[in-house]
Amino acid sequence: MAVDKKLSLMPGPHIRKEVSIEKIMYLFSLALMLPAGASIFLFGRHALFIILTGVLSAVFTEYIAKRIRRQRFRMDGSALITGLLLALTLPPRLPLWMVALGAVFAIAVAKEAFGGLGYNIFNPALAGRAFLTACFPKEMTRWVLPFEAVTSPTPLNSGFVWHNGKIALYKHLFLGNVGGSLGETSALLILIAGFLLLALGIIDWRIPLCYIGTVALLTFSFGKDPLFHVLAGGLMFGAFFMATDYVTTPITGKGRIIFAAGAGVLTVMIRLFGGMPEGVCFSILLMNAFTPLIDRYVRPRPFGWRKTDEQKRGS
Amino acid sequence: MFRTIFKGKSFSGGVKVPENKLTENESVEVFPAPKRAVLPLAQHIGAPCEPVVKRGDKVKTGQIIANSKAFVSAPIHASISGKVTGFIKTITPSSGKVVEAIVIDSDGEDEWERMEAMDLSAPRDELLKRIRDAGIVGLGGATFPTHVKLSPPKDKRIDTIILNGCECEPYVTSDHRVMLEEGEKVLLGLEVIKRILSCDNAIIAIEENKENAISHLRDLIKRKKISTEVVSLKTKYPQGAEKVLIKVLLNREVPLEGLPFDVGVIVQNVSTARAIYEAVFEGKALIRRVLTVTGMVKRPKNLLVRFGTSIESLIDHCGRMEGANEVITGGPMMGISLPVLDLPVTKDVNCILVKRSLRIEERDCIRCGSCVRACPMNLLPTELVKYIKAGMYERCSEYYIDDCMECGSCAYVCPAGIPIVQYIKVAKNEIRRRVKGGS
Structure with a gap:
């Protein structure tokens, strides 16, 4: 019986959800436009240049890397996000060539050298940032206040002083009128963008909730101001946009809770006891390294599984 | 009736799929008996049948033409009356396996051979034997011989029968129409199942998108004073999967590698119940079924079709549409696409979906979860x-x-x-x- 050439044979399911990698990536970048816009508003033209440099170098590096690896380059939006995320975690006065170097490292080393999208272990944007921090410690910690070119420490730095009362501080932190990396200062816009992504089902609520919750709980139990620690620094940004990266975080709900709680613990450790004022970047990177292990051992209980099935799993 | 508060009850996991039940309001149309019927010898899970007729034999509609001594098997019947004209190889539309098939050419008489009608007072073994003799298999798509499913091991006590009318696959409406148009037969078929299993506790599970079927069956049950409950479930795929259904209705989990009877449950499809009714009360073997022809056809329909009818003739009957290049038997989620259209309808074909194929490129996993x-x-x-x-x-x-x-x-x-x-x-x-x- 000859196969009818006009008929196509396809594996099921024969209908698919209206979703694609591109759709997810571009919606994610769209949400990031909120903190990106805020950074330009707060820190001026140079912020725009940093963002453009980050995005363009990331995409260009991806193109070159794909050419070298003899793979097809496609604008799937992932390099765009890496460039955008990296730019938004950088100080507002960073020289543009450093931004470009960070993006090259992020894409070429942290992503493509590991196999490209889906195979990288570390969050490329954070790896790029860590690389820059290691190479240019001075430039990476030069902060300015929004709307003015005056250098100023971030709220987490030891040199940070505040005289105008707690409520006013919270308000400044919430709106973003403090020193810090481009995208991390305005908690309000991060929240709006974050909730947008939650509503679209693109990010998992477990991660920001557990990450921020753990930090609040721990700082409170160490006698610090939990609200300050939640709003200041890169926690909100990291919790909504970095720790939620699909590739570098666990796939199960339980695994993600462990991941986020672990990142929360590490962040508080670094902030309170470490040599650096901020620990979000390194805590997420460290937990990225644990992701394969978490996925190997934290698995959901299969339907119909009973205690007696336990031996089978080990075999 | 405390279970009625479970309206809209659901389960974890699963997906919302576009329902596309184009034919839910189309009454079942009787598709004329074909001039030629091609009847594969394996239309069920279990041992394939051996032919008991030879070329040139005259057969009547409903006469056994192939059978097997194995317990897990079900006989095949002539779906039209006429002459056996040969044996050919064909592909069963659902499994894609090449199997032998008996070809019958019609004499146009449609003379039936019926078994003796029975009723609920018949002994249990007789009822089970009748279900086997009538060639009944699970019509939801699994095609597991029904008499086997209704003979659980002696040590398994069955306390609940679930009649599955979920029909969670998009497009498919055959069970829906059977419930609406032949609800009495479905309920009487269920009574036979109850009698065989000596279990009076039965639930009919229907997704809430079939509101009219739910209220129709509830009315019938009230009028006939039968002890059966109709439970409305949330419309979500795969609500109708046996294990999912048992979990949702009874909060019992069928163990890994286990079967529903391990948790005291037997699940049967509503169309199977209807077939049981016809076998027992009317003495008719299973030689036809209701199926949905839908998707890219001009007139989507629910048809009552004799087995062995060519799938191509059904599509032509409903009006081919330009641009369609894929034909699927079963629903779009679990159905399989056909390599050729000149294939016979078998017991498990509940839907023929004509569509344009999706070209989907496989990419690397991004671990989205x-x-x-x-x-x-x-x-x-x-x-x-x-x-x-x-x-x-x-x-x-x-x-x-x-x-x-x-x-x-x-x-x-x-x-x-x-x-x-x-x-x-x-x-x-x-x-x-x-x-x-x-x-």
Whole structure:
């Protein structure tokens, strides 16, 4: 019986959800436009240049890397996000060539050298940032206040002083009128963008909730101001946009809770006891390294599984 | 009736799929008996049948033409009256296996051979034998011989019968129409099941998108004073999967590698119940079924079709449409696409879906975890695919590959377009082959 050439044979399911990698990536970048816009508003033209440099170098590096690896380059939006995320975690006065170097490292080393999208272990944007921090410690910690070119420490730095009362501080932190990396200062816009992504089902609520919750709980139990620690620094940004990266975080709900709680613990450790004022970047990177292990051992209980099935799993 | 508060009850995992029940208001139309019927000898799970007729024999509608001595098997009947004109090889539309088939050319008389009518007072063994003799298999698509399913091991006590009218696959409306148009027969068929299992506790499960079927059956039950409950379930795929259904209705989990009777439950499809009615009360063998022809056809319909009718003739009857290049038997989630259209309708074909094929490029997994959340069996589909791709089949059992019922929820939601179910099917076959090979 000859196969009818006009008929196509396809594996099921024969209908698919209206979703694609591109759709997810571009919606994610769209949400990031909120903190990106805020950074330009707060820190001026140079912020725009940093963002453009980050995005363009990331995409260009991806193109070159794909050419070298003899793979097809496609604008799937992932390099765009890496460039955008990296730019938004950088100080507002960073020289543009450093931004470009960070993006090259992020894409070429942290992503493509590991196999490209889906195979990288570390969050490329954070790896790029860590690389820059290691190479240019001075430039990476030069902060300015929004709307003015005056250098100023971030709220987490030891040199940070505040005289105008707690409520006013919270308000400044919430709106973003403090020193810090481009995208991390305005908690309000991060929240709006974050909730947008939650509503679209693109990010998992477990991660920001557990990450921020753990930090609040721990700082409170160490006698610090939990609200300050939640709003200041890169926690909100990291919790909504970095720790939620699909590739570098666990796939199960339980695994993600462990991941986020672990990142929360590490962040508080670094902030309170470490040599650096901020620990979000390194805590997420460290937990990225644990992701394969978490996925190997934290698995959901299969339907119909009973205690007696336990031996089978080990075999 | 405390269970009625479970209206809209659901389960974890699963997916929302566009329903596309184009034919839900189309009354069942009797499709004329074909001039030629091609009847494959294996239309069920279990031992294939041996022909009991030879070329040139005259047969009547409903006469057994192939049978097997095996317990897990069901006989095949002539679906039209006429002459056996030969034996050919054909493909069963649902399994894709090449099997032998008996060809009958019609004499145009449609003379029936019926069995003696029975009623509920008949002994249980007689009823079971009748169900076997009538060739009844699970008409929801599993085609497991019904008399086997209704003979659970002696040590398993059955306390609940679930009649499955969920029909959670998009497009398919055959069960829906059977419930609406032949509700009495369905309920009487259920009474036979109750009698065989000596179990009076029965639930009819229907998704809430079939509101009219729910209220129709509730009315009938009230009027006839039968002790059966109709439960409305949330419309969500795969609500109608046996294990899911039992969990949702009774909060019992069928154990890994277990069967529903392990938790005291037997699930039967509503169309199977109707077939049981006809076998017992009317003495008619299973020679036809209601199926939906839908998708890219000019007039989507529900048709009552004799087995052995060519699928192509059904599509022509409903009006072919330009641009369609894929024909699927079963629903779009679990159905399979056909290599040729000149295939006979068999017992398991509940739907013929004509469509334009999706061209989906398979990309690398981005580990989004959508498949993990969609899996109603709580498995890790992406991890399975990872090990299958690496050829590490031994890891698959560690990830409970056998617990996968291939519902397709994972692949449906996958943004990378990975045909996860296909990988799993291939791996299951490979694992089975290795086990058989004794290595």
